[in-house]
Amino acid sequence: MEKIPFVTKEQVEEIVKKYPTPFHIYDEKGIRENARKLKQAFSWNKGFKEYFAVKATPNPSIIKILHEEGCGTDCSSMAELVLSDKLGIRGNDIMFSSNDTPDEEFAFADKIGATINLDDITHIPFVKKACGKIPKRISCRFNPGGVFTLGESKEGFQVMDNPGDAKYGMTKDQLLEAYATLKNEGAEEFGMHAFLASNTISNDYYPALAKILFSLAVEIKEKTGVQLSFINLSGGVGIAYSPDKEPNDILKIGEGVKKVYEEVLVPAGMGDVEIYTELGRFMLAPYGHLITKAIHEKHTYKEYIGVDACASNLMRPAIYGAYHHITVLGKENAPLDHVYDVTGSLCENCDKFAVDRKLPEIEIGDYLAIHDTGAHGFAMGYNYNGRLWSAELLLREDGEVTLIRRAQTIDDYFATLEGFWDVV
Template sequence: MYDVEREKKVIRQGEIKMKKEPFVTKEQIEEIVKSYPTPFHLYDEKGIRENAKAVKEAFAWNPGFREYFAVKATPNPFLLNILREYGCGADCSSMTELMLAHELGMSGEEIMFSSNDTPAEEFVYANEIGATINLDDFTHIDFLEKTIGAFPKTMSLRYNPGGVYTLSNGIMDNPGDAKYGFTKEQLFEGYKLLKEKGVERFGIHAFLVSNTVTNDYYPTLARTLFELCVEIKEKLGIKISFINLSGGVGIAYKPDQVPNDIRVIGAGVQKVYEEVLVPADMGDVAIYTEMGRFMMGPYGCLVTKAIHEKHTYKEYIGVDACAANLMRPAIYGAYHHITVAGKEDAPCNHKYDVVGSLCENCDKFAVDRMLPKIDMGDYLVIHDTGAHGYSMGYNYNGRLRSAEILLKEDGGAQLIRRAETPKDYFATFDCFDIIKGLV
C-alpha cells in the first residue's frame, strides 16, 4: 500500500522538483469535453512516438531486435499502428488478441503468442497465422502436437528459474510461486524433444519481476538467460536464435521515483551480450522484448470530473469515474498520481479520499491524498493509465467503459474508441425482447 506520510514528506521536500507534470492542460481538457464527456482515457501521441523511437535506438546495436508490444496492456488498434511504425510487433496471450493483431496486417514473426492454460483452438489459430508460439509448460509439447500435428519450424519455450529473484536495489519477486514456465530440467528436455520432432529454430523467454523501476533488471535477466543459452549450446548442441526478455521494465508511478532510462538499459544488455554470447560464437542471437507498461503507461491518463464532496469522518471527493474505469488502486492499492487541472502550482494542503460510485468500499483512486482544494466541476487527471488501465475495465454495477481519445501531436483530439452505451451492455441479452425497447 502507498505510504501517506512519505507522500507528505515528498511534497514538503519541494513540489516543483518532485511533482509529475500532466501531458494535457486544463484548456485542452475543456475543449475535449465539448465533444466527449468525462470520464475518458486520454493518450499522448507525441510521448508514445518519442518513447517508441528511444526503445528502437536503445537496442539498435542488435540487428535482430524487435519489441513485441504486450497487447493486453492497451489493446487499441490506433495505438498498435503507431507502434508498428517503429518496428514493433505484438505479444498476444489470447485468441482475440491474436485476431486483433492479424486484422491489423500482422502475421508470422510479427506476432509472439505467449499464453498459459491455452485452449486447443488458440494454438490452431496461432499456427494458421504463423505466429511464433511460446510454450508455457512441458506438457504443452504433447498437447500442441496432438492439436496441430507437425510442429512449426520455429518454437520458443518459457523458462522459470524458481526461487526468489533479487535485484541490487532491493526489488524482489518469487518466480517459484508463479504459474508460468518450465523448470531448467524440463527446459533442456523440451528442447531435445522439439529438435527430434523437426523444430529448426529455437527461442527462449522469461519474465521474472514485475514493474521494476531500475536500470538493472534487463541486464540482470539477460545474464541469466545468456549463460543458460551457452549451456544449452554446449550440452545439447542446440543454438538459441532469439532471447526474449519479455516485460518487467516498469514506470515511475510515484513523483519521487526516478524513471528507467531505456538507453542505459539497452547499453547494459549489450555489455552482457558482448561478455557472454559473443565469446561463445553466439553474436548473431536476436534480442526481443515485450514491454507493455513501459511502452504506453506514462502516455495515458484518466480524465474525470469532481461531482460530489462529502464531509463525514473523512473528506471525500466523488468523481464521475470509478474502479470500472481503472481498477488497479481498488484491487491492490496501486498508486496513481493525481493532478487537479489548472491547479498544478497550488499548495497540496487538503487531505482527501478520491472515490468512485461503485457499491464497493475499495472504489478509491486515492486514500488520504494531499491535493489542492478541489471544487465541484474541477477536472482531475489520474496519471499513468496508458497500460493496464482501460484494458482492465469491467461492467460491475452496470457501469460502462469510457471512451479512449488520442491527443494528437498538433494538439487536436481524435476519438479512437467510443464510450460504451446501454445498448452495448444489453447486446448479449438477445433472448429478452423487452430489453430491445430500453435502448
C-alpha cells in the same frame, strides 16, 4: 520527477463539449518518442524487436502507431491474435505467449505464422496435435524457481519476486528436454523467454535477467546442440508511478544488456542471437491519462471528493492499492493544502483513486487527470454495478483529438442477454 499532464484544463474543456468525462486519453507524440528511444537503446543488436504486450492496451489505433514504429505484438489470447491479424501484423511480428491455452488458439497462431512460446513441456504434444505438426520456429518459456532479488536500498530490496510461486514456464531440466524433443520433432529455429519480476524501477533488472538467460543459452547449446536464434527478455521494466521515484533510463538498460551479451554470448560463438523485449507498461503507461470530473464532496470522518470515474475505469488502485498521481487541472501550481480520499461510485469501499492524498482545494466541476493509465487502465475495465466502459481518445501529434473507441452504451451492456427485451 515532476508529473506534468500532457493536456491542459483548456484542452479538456474543449474535449468535453464532444466527449464527456470520464475518458482515457493517449499522447501519440509521447508514444512515438518512447518507442524510438527503446529502439535506440538496443540498436547495437541487429535483430532487436519490441513485441508490445497487447494485453496492456488492446486498442487497434495504439497498436497501429507502435507497428509503424517497428514494434510487433505479444499476444496471449484469440482476441489479441485476431486484432493483430486484422491490422496486418502476422508471421514473425507476433509472439504468442499464453498458458492453459485452448487448441484452437494454438492452431490460429500457427495459421498466421506467429511464434508460439511454449509455457510447459506437456504443450509439445498438445501443439503438435492442435497444429498437425511442430512449427519450424518455436520458443520455450523458462522459470528458474526460487526467489529473485536484485540489489538493496534503505527500504529493502529494489526488486523482489518469487518465480517459484508463478504458474508460468518450465524448470531448467524440463527446458533442456523440451529443446531436445522439439529438435527431434523437426523444429529448426529456437527461442527462449522468461519473466521474473513486474514493474521494476531499476536499470539493473534487464541486465541481471539477461545474464541468467544468456548463460542458460550457452548451456543449452552445449548439452542439446540447440543454438538459440532469439532470446526474449519479456517485460518487467516499469515506470515511476509516484513523483518521488526516479524513472528507468532505457539507454542505460540497453547498455547493461549489451555488456552482458558481449561477456557471455559472444565468446560462446553466439553473437548473432536476436534480442526481443515484450514491454507494455513501459511503452504506454506514462502516455495515458484518465480524465474525470469532481461531481460530489462529502464531509464526514474524512474529506471525500467523488468523481464520475470509478474502479471500472481504472482498477489498479482498488485491487492493488496502487498509487496513481493526480493533477487537478488548472491548479497545477496551487498549494497542496487539502487532504482527500478521491472516490468512485461503486458499492465497494476500495473504490478509491487516492487515500489521504494532499491536493489543492477541489471544487465541484474541476477536472482531474489521473496519470499513468496508458497501460493496464482501460484494458482492465469491467461492468460491476452496471457501470459502463468509458471512451478512449487519442491526442494526435498535431493537437487534434480523435475518438478511437466510443463509450459503451446501455444498449451495449444488455446486448448479450438473449431474449432480455422480450421479457421486460
